Amino acid sequence: YFPISFQTHCKITIEPEDDYLYYHINAHLYPPGTRVEPFDLESWLMKDEVVEAKDLLASWSEGKPLVDMSSAPKNEFHLKSGEEATILDATGAGMVRGLRIKLPSGLTPHELEHVRENLWLFAHFDEDEPRDASIRAPIGPMFLDYGQERKPGSLLIGADSNGEYYCFFPMPHHRRVTMRMVNRTILPLTISAQVLHEPKEEIDQDMLRFRATWHIETPFGPDHRDYDGLACRLLNLDGLNNVEFLYAFGAGHFVGCSFVMDVRDAPTDRALCEGDEMYFIDDDPRLTMYG
Secondary structure, three states, rough: OOOOOOOOOOOOOOOOOOOOOOOOOOOOOOOOOOOOOOOHHHHOOOOHHHHHHHHHHHHHHHOOOOOOOOOOEEEHHHHHOOOOOEEEEEOOOOEEEEEEEEEEOOOOOOHHHHHHEEEEEEOOOOOOOOOOOOOEEEHHHHHHOOOOOOOOOOEEEOOOOOOOOOOOEEEEEEEEEEEEEOOOOOEEEEEEEEEEEEOOOOOOOOEEEOOOOOOOOOOOOOOOOOOHHHHOOOOOOOOOOOOOOOOOOOOOOOOOOOOOOOOOOOOOOOOHOOOOOOEEEOOOHOOOOOO
């Protein structure tokens, strides 16, 4: 992901040509008359924000988390099947800076899979309706964990080397925040949780709320068999039969998506995973991304 600015023209080529060469290039075109700084690698690498990002990534690669959670209390919750526990309930303005959750040890692989899919995290910010929580997801998908042998991790969300889940997305609120875990498994669970919450005098009115929801879908669309490679050359330009990840109105910032596809019953061993991601932004063709 390397931004290359251009003022009048940009051309990218790949040699030699190959029908099965996979690539993904996005370009953001500014309104006519916009002036941009010509790209220069040496000066670009010396920019303060680039140097800061390099230092941050270097620290993270060495095992230092993005947010220091040492000041946050660590609490243990014992949940029987069907029970829930409130891990944060605060009134007034504030910001959730960090969240860490540790699952119980000693679970079998089948039990762990069951817990990942049926221990749920809920969070409500300000005027959320009771049935429409801002965070509503099973603990595994919420933290990118679908049972991979090496648990995924990123700067802002994932699992550390000990398998403990973390989330460092800032979560602002004006009047109240509540977070709770709901045990929808058939097992009694002992869960450890840390929440780093910072009370504030006030929060900017235009600061966006954090939202994370989960759903599962079994699509039965048109025939997507490969047909000797012909299916790989079919163009999908309108997204009519796509599986929908997000459909939102209003101002916002899409920060990411985690998903898993089960192709065990697919007509070929890779047909489902040959799908492309498509973004339709503000009904503006210049902001539509397809790759």
